[in-house]
Amino acid sequence: MSLKLIVKSLAWRRVTRRYPYEPHPVPEDFRGKVEFDPDACMGCGACANVCPPNAIEVIERPGEGVRVIKLFIGRCIFCGRCEENCPVAAVRQTDEFELASRSREDLEVLLKHVLAVDGEGHVMEYTERELAEAMELLATFEDRELVRKLGEYARMCRSCRVREGVNSIVKSLRPGLGGGEG
């Protein structure tokens, strides 16, 4: 019995790997550290909406005219829902898994996005890039009049848009009256 065990044990090779003294290869499509492409990201926050552990946050700072997308890798569970749901393919999971760090800042990724400003200098509720993306999408529509109208609205801040909307409703109901300050 015992002899059999020893013989068998010798026949099977050692299976322990020498990691960390040799690199540990990861499989294809490994779900590792999340990386943002700052040039592609438009700051829409779709990733934050689907993130199960709230590792991605959207921080609005209209006073400074910016929106910050903040990823805290310390909370990340590497599920990759952000990668799946990004409309502009700006999120990617890398092969990196050695993420231990002594400082919290090392695990934070901040992306600052400039909020768009309308014709009257009001800060809008979406970023410049979101606006540009929307305009590009709009340009593919057939109806030129609709494109012009929507484009106009899209370039207004929220309160201007509400005022303009009310005005146009009033105008359509009583053609003689329109044009006032709402």
Add this chain to the structure above:
Amino acid sequence: MGDSLRGVEALAPGKAVFYVDREALPKAVSYVLSELGGRLATVVGSDERSLHGHYVVYYPIAMDFTDEFRVDGGSKCWAVIASLIPPEDPSFPSVTPESPAANWGEREVRDLLGLKPVGHPDPRRLVLPDDWPDGLYPLREDMDYSYRPPPKACPTYTFQPSRRVVEGSSIVELPVGPIHPASDEPGQFRLYVDGEEVVDFDYRLFHVHRGVEKLGVSRMTYNQIPFLAERICGICGYSHSCCYCQAVEEAFGIEVPERAEFIRSVMLEIERIHSHLLIVGLGLHLAAFDWGFMQLFRVRERIMDLAEVLTGNRKTYGMNVVGGVRRDFTKDRIAKAFKVLKEFRRDYLEVLNIILSNRSVLDRLESIGILEPGVARDLGVLGPTARGSGLAIDVRADHPYAAYKHLPLEVIVEDGCDVLARHAVRLKEALHSVELIEHALDSMPGGPVLAERVEPVPHVRGLSSIEAPRGETFHFILSGRYSRLIRWKVRAPTYNNWAAMPHMCRGYTVADIPLILTSIDPCYSCTERALVVDVRSGARRLLSWRELTALSRRASKAGRASGVV
């Protein structure tokens, strides 16, 4: 009893909720359990005041011990006995005196929702910590999930032996813990010992109850919860996320593509293999056969690699979302899987033959921790623990889900009723799982792996169960508005299996206890320690888990040397 029936709600083919007057609960539940051949899965309490002004208790019963109730000759039925509880009098007659399987479930409903089971034999807390304020019920809708009551000094939990222990005899109280059973919950045990013989057993678990259900319904959308569900268990996480998704898919009426169902079955079987090999390995370690322990872990590693190849990760695969799976199996990965499985089978059989030819180890595991089939059935025991006692219950066969109706499934049953029988079920199942995976990979249909339309439906109920490695995992959901849930109930298999532990331990020696504990497959950490109290002298002695383990291993070795165990 017919005039106590207040309404019937169909959930899905073969699944219905029967609403009865609360006074009729004990009669109705015990009738379905003992007369009709049901198996009580758990007890679910739910705060539905915002929906219809009442609390509800549900007793989901699977019609497993009868062949009478089947849907078109296939899947067995689920009968959920439920009752509305008025908020001004939150109580209901306890079912436990007639049906002991409801014991923990009703204590949990009392702790978390403040619904009082009148006539329940055990007034102690089950889930809530000892210093939790009275009258604060975490699962009520009006409690904020982020509220943390300040800790305070409080009387500690009283362990109590059952009536069989006579005061003033030579009984010694042997506390064991905090231990680390399944579902990542450390707990404490009291062994009542007469000399070497264990005469009774009591426990206190739920020391790290994480409030996962509350977190899920308060802070997450229905499609984020699969990722939380997967983290309920470090071993059988996939079965939790799969079970949750199935419950939601059924409630929302979502058609899951067939290919996704095959992928789910493959992953569930992979999980079963690595879970079974782990716990049998630990069992062999406690029986002082470390060669078997090491070799089972070595061959198990191939299965972990396979999971990594197929999903990108060894554990917490992140594959399930409501409507299907997120990753397809590519052709070259399937080819690789066949290769790994072939090598695994060869290595596993070789190791298995040596283990099974080691008579001294088998003798050590044989005839300890006896659990008779009748007791197992009364207590609602599940999985290999039940199948080791001759009960042929297996969710894969009784209520086929995922792709199991297409696979050549065989329910593996042993009738030894002892530790050896439970481990034998696992060893055989691991081998059978390889067959199932190969068959599934071979016959997998093409097509998409995710449903095209996934739309939440408000205010619908769904329940699902899955044969996880340790037994049936059960999930229940009630959806709310805005992609949220009102109630999400999770019951892991070890919850039911603990109920059999006092019975299994009585009459064996302290050195047998680690082996018996391991045989129901709880998770162990290395932080356990034990305290020995001599009731008569009051002397206390601290025993570490390592010492307790050593005791078991010494007993095994002594038996081997003398040739008798």
